[in-house]
Amino acid sequence: MTYALExxxxxxxxxxxxxxxxLSLKIAPGARHALIGPNGAGKTTVINQLTGVLEPSAGRILLEGQDITDLPVHKRVLRGLSRTFQINxxxxxxxxxxTIGLAVSERLGGGGNWWRRMGTRDDINAEIAETLERFRLLDVMNDRTSTLPYGKQRLLEIAVAIAAKPRVLLLDEPAAGVPEGERKDILAAVAALPRDVTVLLIEHDMDLVFSFADRISVLVSGALLVEGPPDEVARDPQVKAVYLGEAA
Known part of the structure; x- marks a missing residue:
């Protein structure tokens, strides 16, 4: 198999x-794969290496079978790898x-004069409108981002990542800091992500993880502890020891 991300x-x-x-991970095409672990396990460091923010000390990264270890961030995005951030x-x-107009225009090669293109191309307008509707942002589409409720800001960041048309999407704690009353929109947005996009989710919210993932990798001290289907991971004594302090 050629993995979506490895x-x-x-x-x-x-x-x-x-x-x-x-660390050796294999993310299958179309997977809903979660990477979990306690605070300090190294999850965000892994994401930063996958996206080119950090250079690995050793090892290789493959996107759809192609080695991208030495590619800069923007070239990985052009290859189909996109992400959200733990902090917006x-x-x-x-x-x-x-914001979405800029993301769409940049993908189509017109980021430098995006303000001129908005409103002049029906295809761009249609994609912007569809993205705003999909991520429940129509009601705030003309509000400054800094004034939006935090849940809406998280939705906007996911929308921007999707506007890049990725084949592999890395979600770094999309529900972090979102008030309880706004979390349902985050859950719905993540669940509705297109199935032709492979998703690697990093998240502390176990409700989100177990409702979303079809495979889970558990990271402890930067190393892979356990990997498997959600029900097996939930029963694993080593995972219980890490999360609940139980004796393995």
Whole structure:
């Protein structure tokens, strides 16, 4: 099988601090795969290596069978790898309409003059409208992003990632910090992601993880502890020891 995303012996250390340890992951095409682990397990460091923010100390990263280990961030995006961030990376003074318009125009090669293109091309307008509706942002599409409820900001970041038309999407804790009353929209948006997009989810919310994932990898101290279907992972004594403090 050619995997959608694969790591081989991925290793990262900062001086004497070893953060990722000989990590080999295989994410199948179309998978709903979750990477979980306690605080400090190295999950975000893994994502940063996958996306090119951090250079691995050792190991390789393959996207659809092609080695991307040495590619910069923007070239990985062009190859079909997109992500969201644990802390929003949005333009606070733009509206959701403008933000998604910029993302769509950039993908189509017109990011430098996106403000001229918005409103002049029916195909771009239709995609912006469909994305706003899919992520429940129509009611706030003309509001400045900085004024949006936090749940709406998280939805907007997922919408921007999808506007890049990725084949592999990395979601870094999409529900983090979202008030309980707004979480249902996040859950619905993640559940409704297109099936032709392979998704790797990093999340602490176990309700979201077990309602979404068809396979789970458990990371502890930068190394893979357990991997398998959700029901097997939930019963594993090592996982219980990590999360519940029980004796394995």
């Amino acid at each position: 790591t081989r012996g991925l290793d990262k250390h900062f001086g004497g601090l070893h953060v990722t340890r000989d 990376q949005l333009y606070p003074d733009l509206t959701p309409l403008e």
